[in-house]
Amino acid sequence: MNRGATVGLMFLLAGPLWAQKDSAEIEHFEMRVRPLLINQCLKCHGEEKSKGGLRLDSREGLLRGGNSGPAAKSGQPDQSLLLQAVRQVGELKMPPEGKLKGQEVADLTTWIKNGAPFPSGPMKTLKPLPLARAADLLPNSAELAPLLEGWYQASSIKSEEGNAVANWPDSSGKGKNLSAPSNQGPLFVAKSKVNARPAVRFDGNAKLTGFSTVGPPVSPGSIFLVVHLEGNLGKPGGQLLAWMQPSGKESSKFFVDGVLSSPILENPLLWQGGVRGELAEILLFNKALSESERVGIEAYLARKYALVLPGSLRDTAGSFSKAEKEFWSFQPVKDRPLPAVRDASWAKTPIDRFILARLEEKNLKPSPAADRRTLVRRVYFDLTGLPATPDEIEKALQDKSPRWLESVVEGLLQSPHYGERWGRHWLDVVRYAETTANDANAVMRFAHRYRDYVVHSFNQDKPYGQFIVEQLAGDLLPDTTDISLKASRIIATGFLMLGPKALAETDKEQTRLDIVDEQIDVTTRAFLGLTVSCARCHDHKFDPVPTADYYGLAGIFRGTEPLMDENRNATMFQEWPLFQIAGEKPFLVMAPREGLPVNLQVHLRGNRFQLGALAPRRLPQILAGPEAPVLSSQSGRLELAQWIASKGNPLTARVMVNRVWQHHFGTGLVATSDNFGKRGESPSHAELLDWLASRFLESGGSVKALHRLILSSSVYQQATRSNAAGETADPENRLLWRMNRRRLEAEILRDAMLAVSGKLDRTIGGNDSGEFLYREAEIQDPKRGFAPNKVKGDHPFYNASLRRSLYLPVVRNMLPDVITVWDGADPYAVTAVRTETTVPSQALFLLNNPLVREQALQFGKLLLSEGKPDDTDRLRRACLRALGREPVAEETAQGLTFLKAYAAEAERLKTPGDRLAAAWQSFCQMLFCSNEFLYVE
Numbered sequence: 001m002n003r004g005a006t007v008g009l010m011f012l013l014a015g016p017l018w019a020q021k022d023s024a025e026i027e028h029f030e031m032r033v034r035p036l037l038i039n040q041c042l043k044c045h046g047e048e049k050s051k052g053g054l055r056l057d058s059r060e061g062l063l064r065g066g067n068s069g070p071a072a073k074s075g076q077p078d079q080s081l082l083l084q085a086v087r088q089v090g091e092l093k094m095p096p097e098g099k100l101k102g103q104e105v106a107d108l109t110t111w112i113k114n115g116a117p118f119p120s121g122p123m124k125t126l127k128p129l130p131l132a133r134a135a136d137l138l139p140n141s142a143e144l145a146p147l148l149e150g151w152y153q154a155s156s157i158k159s160e161e162g163n164a165v166a167n168w169p170d171s172s173g174k175g176k177n178l179s180a181p182s183n184q185g186p187l188f189v190a191k192s193k194v195n196a197r198p199a200v201r202f203d204g205n206a207k208l209t210g211f212s213t214v215g216p217p218v219s220p221g222s223i224f225l226v227v228h229l230e231g232n233l234g235k236p237g238g239q240l241l242a243w244m245q246p247s248g249k250e251s252s253k254f255f256v257d258g259v260l261s262s263p264i265l266e267n268p269l270l271w272q273g274g275v276r277g278e279l280a281e282i283l284l285f286n287k288a289l290s291e292s293e294r295v296g297i298e299a300y301l302a303r304k305y306a307l308v309l310p311g312s313l314r315d316t317a318g319s320f321s322k323a324e325k326e327f328w329s330f331q332p333v334k335d336r337p338l339p340a341v342r343d344a345s346w347a348k349t350p351i352d353r354f355i356l357a358r359l360e361e362k363n364l365k366p367s368p369a370a371d372r373r374t375l376v377r378r379v380y381f382d383l384t385g386l387p388a389t390p391d392e393i394e395k396a397l398q399d400k401s402p403r404w405l406e407s408v409v410e411g412l413l414q415s416p417h418y419g420e421r422w423g424r425h426w427l428d429v430v431r432y433a434e435t436t437a438n439d440a441n442a443v444m445r446f447a448h449r450y451r452d453y454v455v456h457s458f459n460q461d462k463p464y465g466q467f468i469v470e471q472l473a474g475d476l477l478p479d480t481t482d483i484s485l486k487a488s489r490i491i492a493t494g495f496l497m498l499g500p501k502a503l504a505e506t507d508k509e510q511t512r513l514d515i516v517d518e519q520i521d522v523t524t525r526a527f528l529g530l531t532v533s534c535a536r537c538h539d540h541k542f543d544p545v546p547t548a549d550y551y552g553l554a555g556i557f558r559g560t561e562p563l564m565d566e567n568r569n570a571t572m573f574q575e576w577p578l579f580q581i582a583g584e585k586p587f588l589v590m591a592p593r594e595g596l597p598v599n600l601q602v603h604l605r606g607n608r609f610q611l612g613a614l615a616p617r618r619l620p621q622i623l624a625g626p627e628a629p630v631l632s633s634q635s636g637r638l639e640l641a642q643w644i645a646s647k648g649n650p651l652t653a654r655v656m657v658n659r660v661w662q663h664h665f666g667t668g669l670v671a672t673s674d675n676f677g678k679r680g681e682s683p684s685h686a687e688l689l690d691w692l693a694s695r696f697l698e699s700g701g702s703v704k705a706l707h708r709l710i711l712s713s714s715v716y717q718q719a720t721r722s723n724a725a726g727e728t729a730d731p732e733n734r735l736l737w738r739m740n741r742r743r744l745e746a747e748i749l750r751d752a753m754l755a756v757s758g759k760l761d762r763t764i765g766g767n768d769s770g771e772f773l774y775r776e777a778e779i780q781d782p783k784r785g786f787a788p789n790k791v792k793g794d795h796p797f798y799n800a801s802l803r804r805s806l807y808l809p810v811v812r813n814m815l816p817d818v819i820t821v822w823d824g825a826d827p828y829a830v831t832a833v834r835t836e837t838t839v840p841s842q843a844l845f846l847l848n849n850p851l852v853r854e855q856a857l858q859f860g861k862l863l864l865s866e867g868k869p870d871d872t873d874r875l876r877r878a879c880l881r882a883l884g885r886e887p888v889a890e891e892t893a894q895g896l897t898f899l900k901a902y903a904a905e906a907e908r909l910k911t912p913g914d915r916l917a918a919a920w921q922s923f924c925q926m927l928f929c930s931n932e933f934l935y936v937e
Contacts, residue, residue: 025114032107035537035606040095040104056082059118068092077112103438103502119541136303137296139283140172144293148172149221150284154198159188165200168208178208192278193228193633194238195306195597199278220247224283224297226305228633230276236631237597238280240298240307246288253288258298258309280305299614306555306597308616308629315613316548316602317626324544328686329529329676330622332650335694336687351713354688355736362729367738370719372397374937375405377884378739379711381936382664383412385421385748385804386755390880409711413704416764419459420806422703424747425663426454427806428834429526429674430495433827434770436573437500437812440788443773446575446590450494451806452765464656464701465645468527471495472641475594476634487578493591495522497562500812500828501573508566513608516557520550525830527644529655529676532620537606543677544622547602551615552630555600559617559635561593565784572784588785597635619643623650651676653693653701658683660706661692662833664716666740674832684734715739720937742936743836746822747805750851753928754802756881757858761802769809772797793817799851821845846929853921856928860920871899874920882927898923 037056043049045056045066054066065071065081072080085094086105093099100108111117137144139151151172157165164185168178180186186206192199200208225241242255254261281301289297295311302309324330338350339357346366347353359366370378376396380388388396396408412418434447457467469477474489499518505511521533534540535550565572574593577586602612617630619640630636644652655676662668669689672680683689692706699705710716718739726737733740744752754760776795777787789811791797798808798816808816810827818824821841825831846852859881863874875895879887887895902919927933 025111025117028107028114029111029117029119033111036100036104036107038537038605039607040100059116062116062118072112072116074115075113077109080112083109083112101502135296136300137293138300139297144285144289144297147285147287147289148283149174149286150176150282152178152282154188154192154200154280157188157198157200161188161190163188165208168200180206180208186279189278192238192280193236194226194278194280195633197280197305197596199228199280201278202276204276219245220287221245222283222285222287222289222294224281224301225279226281226301226307228278228280237633238278238305238307240301240305240309242294242298244288244294255294255298257307258295258302258311303599303601303614306559306599306617308599308618308631312599312614312616313618313627313629316546316552316615318544318546318549318621320544320622324622327544327678328682329654330650332648333653333693333697334690336691338691339687346714348717349709349713350691351688351710352715354685354691355713355715358685358735359737362735364726364729364735364737366714366736367718367721367723367726369714369717370739370937372404373885374719375717376408378936379405379409379412381744381748381752382711383409383421383707384415384417385424385751386417386760387752387881388884390877393880393884405717406708406712409708413707416459417762419455419457420764420804421748422458422663423451423455424806425659426458427451428825428831429659430498430522431500431827431829431831432498433810433812434773435789435811436503437828438502439504440570440786441812441814442503442573443770443777443787443789444497444573444590445770445774445785445787446588446767447494447498448765448767448770449491449589450498453488453491453494455765455806456488458703461702461704464653464696464703466701468645468652469638469641472523472644473638475591476638483579487587487589490578490589490591494589496557496560496592497573497590498522501563501571503563503571503573505571508563508571510608511571512558512563513554513603515562516554519557520553522830523640523644524553525674525832527655528649528651529658529670529674529680530620530651531675531677531679536603540677542679545620548613548615549618549620549622551600551602552618553620553640555598555615555617556630556636556640558600559595559597560637561595564593570780570786572781572786575785594635594637597633647697653696654689656701656703657692657696657706658689659832660703661710664707664710665736666742667734668833671734672832674830739937743934744936745834746819746824749822749934750805750818752933753852753855753859754804757855757924758862759802759855759858760804763803766807768801768803769807773809773811789814793820799849799854817845817849818851843929846925852925852928856925857917857921859924859927860917863920863924864917871896878924878927882924883930883932895923898926 041056044051045054047055047057050066052066052068054068054071055061056071062072062082063070063074069081071082077083081092083105084090085092086100086108088094088099139148149172150170152168153171156169156171159165164180165188166180166185170176170178184205184207186203186208187201189199189201191197192201222245223241223243226238227241228238240257242258243252244255245252283297298309301307302312338353341347341353341356342360343356344353347356356366373393376388376393380386380392396404399407401407432447432451434444436442436444470489470492472493472495474492477489480486496519499515499522501515502511517533517536521531524530524532530543530545531540532545532550532553534543535545535547537547539546562574563571564574573590575588575590576593578589580586597617599614599616601614604610604612617636618624619628619630621628624643630639632639643649647653654670655673658668658670658673662673669683669685670676670681671684692709695709696702696706715736716739718736720739720741722738726733730737751760773789773791774785774787776791777789779787781787791809791811791814793811793814793816795816798818801808805818808819812827815824815827822845823835823837825834859878863878867873867877872892875892876886879885879891899919902922903915906915906918
């Protein structure tokens with residue numbers, strides 16, 4: 001082989017709620033249970049083999065059981081033999097190879113508790129995906145080592161950024177190092193354009209010599225180069241070039257990214273001259289490698305440098321049916337024309353036209369408008385989560401302008417408490433918590449910075465697209481000298497850090513992959529309304545999301561570093577100082593670091609030790625097409641974020657508009673607000689959804705503009721009054737012939753009691769919760785801040801705190817009663833729609849909880865200390881503060897009778913203490929217990 005003396009001469013560069021619940025349970029099965037059964041159970045208890053007569057590939061088999069009896073009792077996990085076996089507390093211990101992880105047992109428990117739902121039909125053993133086109137072939141493998149003449153890896157160079165490279169060592173073992181002539185050495189690049197890997201930069205004049213002759217291969221040989229070329233031939237992330245010169249009269253072959261290239265490009269004359277680009281690796285062989293050998297080397301280099309080769313795109317391309325491509329939510333958003341209606345007088349806004357058109361189809365009429373007091377209470381709770389004060393109510397009642405409600409709405413949108421209310425809705429979706437769950441349940445001391453970022457973003461009316469990009473890739477945006485803006489962008493990426501983490505897991509790579517799975521789940525459900533993480537172990541059962549697409553996204557997130565100290569038994573999540581002002585402590589943030597870009601191989605059935613085809617980083621093919629890889633020298637998070645935030649994305653605006661509608665009406669136009677796929681509900685008003693999405697896009701993604709539009713409509717301002725025709729034709733009120741009555745959420749119920757009693761601390765933001773949790777924690781490593789949580793749900797802090805519930809500690813698996821009893825969001829997973837139960841424990845809470853008793857006492861004391869010193873006036877003020885209205889005569893009479901009777905009974909029983917205060921405490925607690933206080937009309 002005639003090998004060149006100068007590497008640089010080898011080439012030239014020229015320049016409804018029940019539906020939501022059912023959907024959530026199926027998603028739990030698909031994401032958590034099906035993969036577990038397949039990996040751990042079906043080899044012995046499936047279609048091919050059923051040891052002990054037990055099959056676990058269908059619900060029927062599960063409930064029928066085997067020789068030992070039924071494996072599960074629906075809804076009764078503790079009575080289920082399967083749970084007893086996997087908990088390994090009795091004689092039967094499964095699986096025989098070892099215990100399941102704690103979370104896996106918990107997932108099975110939840111599944112059986114939910115009734116052990118299966119998709120219809122038996123669960124088939126999954127057909128494995130094809131293996132990679134070729135297994136990686138190392139350059140120094142037994143079959144290639146004799147042919148290897150030179151192996152140059154920039155990663156082997158010991159140098160600093162920008163230093164001249166005097167010597168490039170040969171990794172082949174042949175000792176043919178490359179050295180630089182005086183003053184002609186190329187420069188070392190620590191994080192190059194070859195996907196942030198080390199490289200050597202050539203500018204056309206730099207040289208490295210080490211061979212006796214000059215020129216490209218003219219006798220049998222092979223050259224492989226991993227390079228980022230400058231000019232028209234280059235592409236983001238780098239390229240893989242391969243040159244094969246066979247023996248005899250056969251012509252040479254030149255491959256670019258595994259594809260045979262033009263004969264013009266393989267002409268040696270074109271590749272003479274100085275190199276301009278960043279070179280990461282060179283491989284020289286003394287013969288033309290075979291096709292399989294070349295492909296094997298290319299597979300090795302592509303995986304090592306996260307290169308996207310056309311072959312891997314082709315191998316993992318999805319195939320979609322016409323019906324899948326034409327599914328409603330995958331179609332572009334269209335600005336729909338307003339429908340014709342018979343009686344347009346009711347329609348204040350275009351929204352009303354869409355609603356009325358559907359009502360007229362069913363011969364239904366909308367309900368009358370609600371009265372002013374009702375509307376004031378409604379918009380106050382909707383926009384700030386706090387009750388209107390008597391003065392605020394009176395101001396609205398006295399406003400003679402026909403636009404009085406617009407004035408109220410505008411004032412509330414400018415309130416700092418607006419961001420707290422709508423920030424809490426978003427925190428439900430992004431599974432906000434301040435501990436990690438799982439083993440240590442370690443305190444995430446600085447999670448509050450993300451919470452406050454969300455509140456501030458809603459108060460700012462930050463454009464929704466910007467909100468998306470900052471959370472997914474704020475750290476990858478262009479640098480800025482504005483330290484406040486920079487800090488905000490970094491803090492926003494806490495979105496990627498909030499999920500549960502198994503810090504003590506010994507298999508650190510498995511921990512990483514589980515975090516990636518959780519990041520994919522929250523990203524796709526929050527922004528796109530798709531359950532992509534269901535495709536981790538197999539192609540999505542319902543939606544057109546192949547497993548290769550899951551791993552395409554997984555590669556994007558795997559290139560991000562959420563953890564540090566992975567060589568420790570207890571890994572630590574990323575906490576680091578963003579800046580430090582002289583004389584103050586460093587400003588610490590919980591935020592990921594950008595790592596090296598990677599492309600993952602498909603994990604067959606979710607098992608990382610059974611690898612399939614290489615899945616290049618790319619966007620979901622059903623939406624972006626098969627030829628849309630992420631070509632970036634970064635992780636790809638920024639490209640993903642920008643694609644999600646783009647106006648052309650058919651899902652993003654629809655999903656967010658639907659969320660806003662849901663929180664104003666109780667149910668979204670799409671009831672399953674985090675599932676716009678096949679298992680989700682179809683929209684009740686598809687044209688209205690698109691019309692609203694179009695307005696949202698027109699406004700630049702202004703959520704406040706969307707509020708103004710919705711709250712000004714007649715449909716929003718309806719009364720909750722029922723009628724026989726509506727109940728018969730549309731009992732679930734999906735057509736919105738009346739307004740839905742809604743119960744206050746857990747946090748808002750607590751906040752309302754504090755506000756009415758006059759004790760609410762309205763301070764915005766801060767880290768009361770994080771610092772409290774950290775002080776109370778078992779601080780095992782102060783230097784790293786590693787501190788397992790010790791605070792339980794019954795800690796006195798929860799009742800003593802007077803701050804809004806948004807600022808209470810959020811401890812996974814240990815929430816306080818005021819949150820759990822009233823169906824607060826589970827911070828372990830995405831909560832798109834909170835369930836609403838009615839159970840005896842709620843009444844007992846209102847009767848006996850110390851928080852309720854104390855705030856009723858403070859409410860009574862407030863009434864006794866203000867206004868006129870007579871009970872009739874106090875009753876009037878009590879109803880105004882608690883219910884937003886004055887009592888009617890009958891209520892006043894009943895209240896006076898109650899107070900007199902209470903005082904008489906206290907006198908008879910010789911009850912100690914202030915009997916007047918006790919009487920008013922009891923009356924105020926009665927108001928707290930009333931449906932009128934608990935519900936918004």
